[in-house]
Amino acid sequence: QVQLVESGGGLVQAGGSLRLSCAASGRSFSNYAMGWFRQAPGKEREFVAAINWSGGRLYYVDSVKGRFTISRDNAKNTVYLQMNSLKPEDTAVYYCNAVYSRGSYSTPIGDYWGQGTQVTVSS
Numbered sequence: 001q002v003q004l005v006e007s008g009g010g011l012v013q014a015g016g017s018l019r020l021s022c023a024a025s026g027r028s029f030s031n032y033a034m035g036w037f038r039q040a041p042g043k044e045r046e047f048v049a050a051i052n053w054s055g056g057r058l059y060y061v062d063s064v065k066g067r068f069t070i071s072r073d074n075a076k077n078t079v080y081l082q083m084n085s086l087k088p089e090d091t092a093v094y095y096c097n098a099v100y101s102r103g104s105y106s107t108p109i110g111d112y113w114g115q116g117t118q119v120t121v122s123s
Contacts, residue, residue: 009117022096
């Protein structure tokens with residue numbers, strides 16, 4: 001079974017930056033598109049960004065376009081999310097998962113999720 005370990009979250013002031021990492025194991029990481037999702041208190045988990053297997057296709061939810069950048073290093077089985085110009089509304093637990101390579105790449109494969117990493121943005 002795939003193992004997903006997210007890290008890099010923390011407390012940051014509005015306008016600040018964080019870089020999240022997701023280390024994956026247990027499957028052929030480089031064969032899969034990967035995505036980042038987030039869940040704020042009292043809200044459903046939502047799609048944030050995705051990247052295809054090669055890194056040549058990137059997808060973002062409108063609210064993070066121009067501020068967040070997703071990338072991957074297949075040699076390290078790791079996907080990253082660089083978050084700049086953070087806003088209080090970005091506060092959430094952030095998760096990564098493999099996603100289906102179709103449409104907007106926003107549908108996670110399976111229902112296994114890691115523990116996530118907390119991002120808190122203060123105003």
